[in-house]
Amino acid sequence: MVEENRELRGNYRLMVVKSPEVAGAARPGQFVHVRCGSGTVPLLRRPISIHRVWPGEGRVGLLYEVKGRGTAWMAGRKPGETLDILGPLGNGFRLAAGERRLVLVAGGVGIAPLFFLAEAARRGGRQVRVLLGGRNREMILAEDDLRQMGIPVEVTTDDGSYGHHGLVTGLLAEVLEREEVDRVCACGPQPMLVAVTRLSVLHEVPCYVSLEEHMACGVGACRGCVVGIRDAFGNISYRNVCTHGPVFEAREVVFDGA
Numbered sequence: 001m002v003e004e005n006r007e008l009r010g011n012y013r014l015m016v017v018k019s020p021e022v023a024g025a026a027r028p029g030q031f032v033h034v035r036c037g038s039g040t041v042p043l044l045r046r047p048i049s050i051h052r053v054w055p056g057e058g059r060v061g062l063l064y065e066v067k068g069r070g071t072a073w074m075a076g077r078k079p080g081e082t083l084d085i086l087g088p089l090g091n092g093f094r095l096a097a098g099e100r101r102l103v104l105v106a107g108g109v110g111i112a113p114l115f116f117l118a119e120a121a122r123r124g125g126r127q128v129r130v131l132l133g134g135r136n137r138e139m140i141l142a143e144d145d146l147r148q149m150g151i152p153v154e155v156t157t158d159d160g161s162y163g164h165h166g167l168v169t170g171l172l173a174e175v176l177e178r179e180e181v182d183r184v185c186a187c188g189p190q191p192m193l194v195a196v197t198r199l200s201v202l203h204e205v206p207c208y209v210s211l212e213e214h215m216a217c218g219v220g221a222c223r224g225c226v227v228g229i230r231d232a233f234g235n236i237s238y239r240n241v242c243t244h245g246p247v248f249e250a251r252e253v254v255f256d257g258a
């Protein structure tokens, strides 16, 4: 059931749903598949990352951008209405015990899954730092909530309207130059993920990327979401983003055009 559904800024919204099953089982990096309508249009569910959970209260937060028909339908839902969600789906971030110092790199609404990761990692005693990037100030999301949790946040905007002027990957390059980092985790537009991957490989820091491919079934049946994965010998195989991912080791991903 929808408990809250409010505009944060511009096209970005936060929906809180009551779902004890999802809240109890969710791990950072997983997503839910949302049925966006009561009839057959749109036919396909829409994948939305699990942004926050309040397990004790059985509540789940979804941070989403209104882009098209499905997310516009979500934006119209009122508290008290029922929402049909499948999940938690996919494989999330799997951090090794020794990965203590994390840098999370978010492009715009890419902060959605990383927020849940930041909260869980922080609770688990890891050092977390978040780099938030966006084209402009409107795209910088969840900054206050992260700071309230005591998580250091640095912000960049492409147009310089807020925070540092430039790309978030410029900030990441500086951090990797001057600090010891055990793991980078990133979610955002593909050019950002490609740049984050290059920097992580250059500095020999393991990196996870969370991919946001277009999806259909969401459960591994249609092969509509495959991504190329390169093994240590250079052989490429294809994996479903919905079931094997959406989180992958960055250096293994064959990005479009690469």
Ligand SMILES: Cc1cc2nc3c(=O)[nH]c(=O)nc-3n(C[C@H](O)[C@H](O)[C@H](O)COP(=O)(O)OP(=O)(O)OC[C@H]3O[C@@H](n4cnc5c(N)ncnc54)[C@H](O)[C@@H]3O)c2cc1C
Pocket: 031, 042, 046, 047, 048, 049, 050, 063, 064, 065, 066, 067, 068, 069, 070, 071, 072, 109, 112, 113, 211, 212, 213, 214, 215, 246
């Ligand atoms: C695992 C996963 C997790 C995601 N988590 C979130 C999240 O937490 N918050 C959020 O806002 N979005 C998230 N997305 C993207 C979200 O699923 C799409 O924006 C949404 O499905 C668009 O549906 P729509 O009907 O509103 O738009 P449509 O009418 O389907 O499309 C509108 C426009 O958005 C583009 N678009 C559609 N799907 C995607 C996509 N997957 N990636 C990029 N562009 C797309 C289309 O090409 C089109 O230009 C996630 C995607 C995946 C695969």
Ligand code: FES
Pocket: 214, 215, 216, 217, 218, 219, 220, 221, 222, 223, 224, 225, 226, 240, 241, 242, 243
């Ligand atoms: S969306 Fe159908 S296999 Fe991934």
